Amino acid sequence: xxxxxxxxxxxxxxxxxxxxxxxxxxxxxxxxxxxxxxxxxxxxxxxxxxxxxxxxxxxxxxxxxxxxxxxxxxxxxxxxxxxxxxxxxxxxxxxxxxxxxxxxxxxxxxxxxxxxxxxxxxxxxxxxxxxxxxxxxxxxxxxxxxxxxxxxxxxxxxxxxxxxxxxxxxxxxxxxxxxxxxxxxxxxxxxxxxxxxxxxxxxxxxxxxxxxxxxxxxxxxxxxxxxxxxxxxxxxxxxxxxxxxxxxxxxxxxxxxxxxxxxxxxxxxxxxxxxxxxxxxxxxxxxxxxxxxxxxxxxxxxxxxxxxxxxxxxxxxxxxxxxxxxxxxxxxxxxxxxxxx
Amino acid sequence: xxxxxxxxxxxxxxxxxxxxxxxxxxxxxxxxxxxxxxxxxxxxxxxxxxxxxxxxxxxxxxxxxxxxxxxxxxxxxxxxxxxxxxxxxxxxxxxxxxxxxxxxxxxxxxxxxxxxxxxxxxxxxxxxxxxxxxxxxxxxxxxxxxxxxxxxxxxxxxxxxxxxxxxxxxxxxxxxxxxxxxxxxxxxxxxxxxxxxxxxxxxxxxxxxxxxxxxxxxxxxxxxxxxxxxxxxxxxxxxxxxxxxxxxxxxxxxxxxxxxxxxxxxxxxxxxxxxxxxxxxxxxxxxxxxxxxxxxxxxxxxxxxxxxxxxxxxxxxxxxxxxxxxxxxxxxxxxxxxxxxxxxxxxxxxx
Numbered sequence: 001x002x003x004x005x006x007x008x009x010x011x012x013x014x015x016x017x018x019x020x021x022x023x024x025x026x027x028x029x030x031x032x033x034x035x036x037x038x039x040x041x042x043x044x045x046x047x048x049x050x051x052x053x054x055x056x057x058x059x060x061x062x063x064x065x066x067x068x069x070x071x072x073x074x075x076x077x078x079x080x081x082x083x084x085x086x087x088x089x090x091x092x093x094x095x096x097x098x099x100x101x102x103x104x105x106x107x108x109x110x111x112x113x114x115x116x117x118x119x120x121x122x123x124x125x126x127x128x129x130x131x132x133x134x135x136x137x138x139x140x141x142x143x144x145x146x147x148x149x150x151x152x153x154x155x156x157x158x159x160x161x162x163x164x165x166x167x168x169x170x171x172x173x174x175x176x177x178x179x180x181x182x183x184x185x186x187x188x189x190x191x192x193x194x195x196x197x198x199x200x201x202x203x204x205x206x207x208x209x210x211x212x213x214x215x216x217x218x219x220x221x222x223x224x225x226x227x228x229x230x231x232x233x234x235x236x237x238x239x240x241x242x243x244x245x246x247x248x249x250x251x252x253x254x255x256x257x258x259x260x261x262x263x264x265x266x267x268x269x270x271x272x273x274x275x276x277x278x279x280x281x282x283x284x285x286x287x288x289x290x291x292x293x294x295x296x297x298x299x300x301x302x303x304x305x306x307x308x309x310x311x312x313x314x315x316x317x318x319x320x321x322x323x324x325x326x327x328x329x330x331x332x333x334x335x336x337x338x339x340x341x
Numbered sequence: 342x343x344x345x346x347x348x349x350x351x352x353x354x355x356x357x358x359x360x361x362x363x364x365x366x367x368x369x370x371x372x373x374x375x376x377x378x379x380x381x382x383x384x385x386x387x388x389x390x391x392x393x394x395x396x397x398x399x400x401x402x403x404x405x406x407x408x409x410x411x412x413x414x415x416x417x418x419x420x421x422x423x424x425x426x427x428x429x430x431x432x433x434x435x436x437x438x439x440x441x442x443x444x445x446x447x448x449x450x451x452x453x454x455x456x457x458x459x460x461x462x463x464x465x466x467x468x469x470x471x472x473x474x475x476x477x478x479x480x481x482x483x484x485x486x487x488x489x490x491x492x493x494x495x496x497x498x499x500x501x502x503x504x505x506x507x508x509x510x511x512x513x514x515x516x517x518x519x520x521x522x523x524x525x526x527x528x529x530x531x532x533x534x535x536x537x538x539x540x541x542x543x544x545x546x547x548x549x550x551x552x553x554x555x556x557x558x559x560x561x562x563x564x565x566x567x568x569x570x571x572x573x574x575x576x577x578x579x580x581x582x583x584x585x586x587x588x589x590x591x592x593x594x595x596x597x598x599x600x601x602x603x604x605x606x607x608x609x610x611x612x613x614x615x616x617x618x619x620x621x622x623x624x625x626x627x628x629x630x631x632x633x634x635x636x637x638x639x640x641x642x643x644x645x646x647x648x649x650x651x652x653x654x655x656x657x658x659x660x661x662x663x664x665x666x667x668x669x670x671x672x673x674x675x676x677x678x679x680x681x682x683x684x685x686x687x688x689x690x691x692x
Binding site: 050051164165166196197200202203221222223225227228248261263264265267271272275276278280281283285 | 605
């Protein structure tokens with residue numbers, strides 16, 4: 001990583017104590033609660049978790065894309081100092097696309113199948129930059145070139161079904177980057193793609209984001225993707241952050257049993273064959289409610305009596321190696337740190 | 342000759358020779374004309390030794406799933422080639438004889454929810470293969486099978502929707518091993534599961550192999566998963582096998598440029614490794630198997646492509662070292678470093 005770490009600028013995005021409640025016909029469901037994190041310009045932050053961990057809901061809340069009638073978002077989301085939750089729908093729409101953009105997992109469902117891709121890229125430019133149609137077409141062609149689609153001008157007329165999965169994801173990235181947003185949220189951007197295409201897309205993201213000072217929030221279940229790309233990692237389980245750390249400490253010395261369990265259960269390409277995996281027992285469905293216990297307790301190898309009767313709080317770690325490093329842990333009985341050699 | 346038969350084992354359980362599966366592309370409504378063929382599998386030789394695991398890796402469109410189904414003759418018509426199972430050529434079998442043969446070759450599917458009938462109880466689901474083959478079912482059978490795959494005996498009266506993804510995959514595995522098969526083909530057995538659950542299922546598969554002496558063909562796109570479970574790995578690209586080797590050998594010294602690129606693209610969950618590894622970025626996408634490139638099928642994306650020969654002549658799978666074969670004209674020269682990758686910009690170091 002070549003990004004300078006010495007200079008700490010003000011955070012671009014500050015999420016504090018975020019809670020998202022869905023109102024359903026069978027009562028309310030708290031999908032996310034007590035989620036706090038911040039992203040500085042040029043920083044890459046990861047939200048990691050399995051299905052149901054609340055990582056995508058957090059992203060949608062930041063983007064303001066949750067249906068207002070059936071959800072309640074509490075807490076605070078500050079962007080460049082402004083409280084987003086106080087803004088009206090119109091002002092948030094102005095921010096979306098221009099200041100903050102999102103790339104979704106499935107490029108087929110997030111592109112309109114009956115509209116040529118050139119129009120879909122161009123409409124962002126017309127809406128936010130006030131470009132005329134012909135200008136927008138010009139810029140769209142250049143954008144396609146920037147995301148690695150050769151002969152961009154000609155391909156503007158093509159429809160999403162004429163493109164491969166990797167190409168469609170490139171188009172989505174072009175749309176997201178059209179207005180040079182300062183915050184980019186990527187929600188599992190490579191999960192639907194083959195590994196060689198995943199490598200292309202990750203390299204493209206790395207290239208486009210580094211150097212421009214764009215802040216990146218990467219949402220993924222794949223710790224491998226995180227290891228090579230992100231500075232800060234927040235691991236989520238059942239709607240809450242259970243561990244936050246800079247990537248080297250997180251991978252080198254995981255403290256939360258869930259983080260440790262995840263790392264132990266992934267087969268690695270560079271580990272010897274026959275090296276046994278140590279899976280986490282049970283499944284994410286087995287979570288306990290956070291209200292009076294640790295949600296992970298039923299699956300946890302480090303469980304103590306306290307875990308099933310009391311809610312662990314997210315505590316900052318006392319031995320953060322550098323000031324400003326966000327290290328935090330939600331656990332009564334964390335894994336031992338290996339003795340420094 | 343396939344690489345796996347280096348003479349040290351004359352009697353593999355499964356022997357595939359020259360297998361081709363071509364699907365016709367038709368046009369027209371009343372008079373359907375065949376306008377071309379999708380060459381999903383095009384000339385595959387494979388040996389799977391008893392008690393071992395063969396891993397088939399490849400990206401989407403490589404033909405790995407079609408190959409798996411072709412071996413079992415599961416709704417896939419074979420265009421050419423032979424599939425010899427335990428000394429019997431099953432490529433020509435039909436009807437009742439094929440059905441009987443299948444009791445010893447079973448399949449585990451990717452999506453356990455889609456492959457289990459939601460309206461059947463676990464008891465019915467698990468005993469279905471036994472009933473279909475007229476095998477005796479007694480009160481203990483279900484409980485024994487459930488215990489075998491690590492589910493409580495009490496699960497027998499429940500329905501698929503009551504289980505988590507990992508448990509459903511256990512049910513799928515219970516169904517597959519109910520008939521005590523010798524060969525189990527698992528097509529993406531863990532890719533639909535949460536990361537923390539994948540390891541449970543992988544461990545279960547290994548445990549069952551040991552207890553029941555199973556032979557596996559594991560099909561997956563995830564190279565790390567395949568490497569973890571397999572003794573021998575075959576890498577597929579556009580309908581053909583491009584490299585086949587012992588799992589550790591393949592990882593330590595891949596010989597085919599595609600395997601190298603594929604391995605360099607797999608992210609490793611370790612920042613120390615990620616920061617210092619070299620990535621080979623391939624250009625573009627996998628071409629269509631309806632119109633595969635002439636010559637070496639990988640030449641359109643290969644960073645080591647050499648003029649004319651790669652474009653014109655399709656490389657055979659050659660044994661380059663004992664137990665290690667690759668289909669590349671220039672594998673030796675590339676391994677020695679005599680041929681430089683054409684486009685240096687494609688090699689990306691992330692440090």
